[in-house]
Amino acid sequence: MKSDKVKLFMQLAGQKFIDDASEASGPLRQLGAQLLLSETLEYVIQGLGVQLSINGQAISDPNSLTYEIANAKIDKKEMLDGLADVAYTMYWNMHAFNLKLEEAYELVADNNLEKFVLLNNWHGPVDLLVQSDWHLNQDISWPKEVQTVEVIGIQGKFYGVGKDISGKVRKPSTYTSVDLASLI
Helix, strand or coil, X not given: CCCHHHHHHHHHCXXXXXXXXXXXXXXXXXXXXXXXXXXXXXXXXXXXXXXXXXXXXXXXXXXXXXXXXXXXCCCHHHHHHHHHHHHHHHHHHHHHCCCCHHHHHHHHHHHHHXXXXXXXXXXXXXXXXXXXXXXXXXXXXXXXXXXXXXXXXXXXXXXXXXXXXXXXXXXXXCCCCCCCHHHC
């Protein structure tokens, strides 16, 4: 699987690439944890139908967890080992359940880029917008979790992006979920 579409997504989201993981800010660390764990929990809870609990408390919503920085330092070796293990177990699940993961990944990567509203002929600011301009001159609406809408310029094009308080990109009203039915 290639990561070029993920890199483009991160650029459109205004998410920075850092040279050294030990320089990662607390919010970036929390967002990384949230993105990885919520998707993993979605697979386990909604996909496999496995009920999880912590100390007897059921976890039924993959997005219901909170994330706090516990250690001041990052352990880059453990980060790499953990992600490699996630990738390995991802492929294990692909083979164990005969899933077309790589084809699905391409469809999801393309679909995630639809979370950004292409702004043809944009003449407004390339910055955070005031809430009265969140419609982007296209009758766009955003879910209640959205705290900011910003216009980003990438490769000569302009895009609107809505984010929640954690910096996670949220879906605009124009977004349509990917259909993976053809891969089943």
